[in-house]
Amino acid sequence: MANNQGRSVRQPTLLEVIIVLGLFLAIAFSFVSVVDLPIQLALFIALFLIVILGIRLGYTYNDLQEAIKSGISNGLEAVLILVAVGALIGSWIAGGIVPTIISFGLEIIHPSIFLLATLIICSLTSLATGTSWGTAGTAGIAMVAIGEGLGIPLPMVVGAVMSGAYFGDKLSPLSDSTVLTASMAKVNIIDHIKSMLYVSVPAFLISGAAFTIVGFTATGHVDMAGVESTINSLNSTFNIGWIMLIPAVVVIVLLAMRKPPVPTIAFGALLGVVWAGLFQGMDWIAALNTTYDGFVIETGEAFMDELLNQGGITSMLGSIVVILLGLGFGGLLNHIGALQVIVDSFKRFITNTGRLSISTVATGIMANIFGCAMYVSLILTPKIMEKNYDEMKVDRRVLSRNTEVGGTLTSGMVPWSDNGIFMVALFGVPTLQYLPYMWLSFAAIILVIIYGYTNKFIWYVDDEEEGQGHELDIASDQKA
Template sequence: MELLVISLFCFALLLCVLLNFSILYALVGGLCIFLLYGVQKGFTWRQMIRMSFAGVKTAKNVLLTFFLIGILTALWRAAGTIPTIVCYASSLFQPSLFLLMSFLLNCVVSVLTGTAFGTAATMGVICATMAVTMGIPLVLVGGTVLSGVYFGDRCSPVSTSALLVAELTDTNIFENIRKMLKTALLPFLASCFVYLLIGFFTPHGGAVMDLVPLFGREFQLHWIALLPAVLILGLSVFRVSVKLSMSLSILTAIPICLLLQRISIRNCVVFAIFGYRAQDTEVAAMLNGGGIISMLRVAAIVCLSSAYSGIFHQTGLLDGIRCKILALGKRFTPYAAMLCTSALTGLVACNQTLTILLTHQLCREDESDPQTLAIQLENTAVVVAPLIPWSIAGAVPLASVGAPTVSILLAVFLYLLPIYRLFLSFLEKRRQPQTS
């Protein structure tokens, strides 16, 4: 029965993708399916509703982060932070090297901030804006941004996913990071080479245009406008909470909007809620966006998928699958079993946190060494979740930069890392009989 329930949900997801319907329809349908399953198992409707709300409560910090990201992305635009950075940085890059630089810049910022969403909302947006001025397709930039933001989200000491994995496996986060960097070295270098190669063969509009006259029609381009970005990067070095860093950056951007850009308080509030809207049509094509309203869809996805976690935990819906995963690990390798599990849980969870939790819950008995279990989770669930088209792990960064969903196919690092580790796991298993 459990397999039938999960199959129905996956079918609903696939149907929405094929018919180009909002994934929210499938998630609402999935919630109904799981509630009916719980009632069929003997739980009351009241108990099932409580399970759902218990799961949603666990997502309150994520929802607050979305709220801050929406405001941050709008006010960074309104304050002239993003236009000023773009004007300064555009002279440093050649179009043929842009994809590589976009990947590396997002890697660096995500390591400093520890957040994929925050990095996409800041450096990702900057890279996307520069790409538009160079005539570089956003579908390519979306892939580099997605790869870069999850490189740091995976191995930053201030990353919530890295801290979660360390807590679940009872391991030291800094030892985990050391091993993560070691296991990711070759996939990282290979990703750099791929983006360099694609960059050389990507058509573009030629040299970077002089953006100062264009943005100067809408903004006062002054170094003071850089303060919100400098602040959030500086605070991340001292491991200040991401939410606190974002809040302080927002508070810094407000007086810059008022005093430097001459924006009224009323318009600041409107931008924060509904997103920035430039008066100049050319500037609007590059910069419009952000705002709390831009995060409503992904917030709804988080609420619904978090409700699932409460239901799964209380009803034991996934218990029967655990035995099959153990058998799969013995037949192939524990890593192969965890990789398959993370892909399946990612399809159902629709977010990275729940994917990590479910993968750990289902696979922890298949790996006795906590350190190995931690690294395997980092090399599977953490990087596989963004590759699910309807998961917010990939949808939020791509929505922040305005890239299409198909950009997931160009997130090279997120494919090379698990494939490389899968190859090594089979190689190690093949050598075991020879050394025994």
């Protein structure tokens, strides 16, 4: 094999890949959990580890730099969304939108069912909008703020938000990640969603039951006097009323109409500035500045200041650096074929549909860990695994479903992935703290493995029996 300059290059050996990726994981986990250094620095070091391996394989530095740039360019929309969401949070607090939602939520939602309500509200929002990030940045922000006001452990709240956001995202034909997965697996989008129902609905019911049970135990010591105090403080600091919810409704409706997320969220941020000037009596320049520096207020109450002093583009800068470095890291790994080497090494393991399901989910998780972005996982996993499904005559709908479970539903579990970084920047809760409460994701992983080993809801291209799924048009798939 030769590179663009005609130089001979080779594929890395499994040992080389294990050594380099092992060093990366050791550095990343030690930085996050032991020495308390920023993950950005770990990724920056990891870039050069892969560059050294690439040069050893015969690539020039220019080859590898182009791979970094290509990886970054594929995920720049995520950076723009982060910028827009940061601006929106700052102006929505200043405009009274978030304070109104918090105040109404504290008055309406009983603490014991709050976690279940969070799951349902975020699921409905995500179904309507088709975006887990948009859901987290709108309904999710509000629910976390309400949960903080109720004194519910924030990792639990974030787990409920993410479970609901991912549930709706995976069943919405408006979701770009759902469309991408179906396209990469060469499956009709509606067939893909129908296949996902067999996993998503039971996983939703399981996680809903878990959040209900935990809700009754975790809220036993909620200080209702403190809740009332928070409501009074919000009412004395902001003008609270139903009219304050208009920007939130507008943004959700526009996202549901499949309008591009970046300008839609940016427009929502602008509405927040207008609301801050019109209804909160804020100076217009100061209101506009909240989109960049975030909202700042000194109420004299530590809890209220912590609750309200958030947002702004500057609050997202650290996350943007992580995403840029992570995308570059993923681009390098893809360019030198490191992930493919790992997957090829356990091909002999795939002897039945149970092991096929495990391998697909594992590939999706590895792509998130080493590719640092959900889209890397959704693109690479079907590409890497499709031959195994075809050889075993397993319907591609099973491939697309398992790819979603391994790729999308685990992306928020990786501290340095685009989803993990986005959620941490949004809610301020470390990945390893909310990860144990991503119950919908864990339930979905367990279900696809059970389906694989029991052969339940596993369809084959030559299976025409009623109840085993509809016939797959192989010819049309091959042309797609």
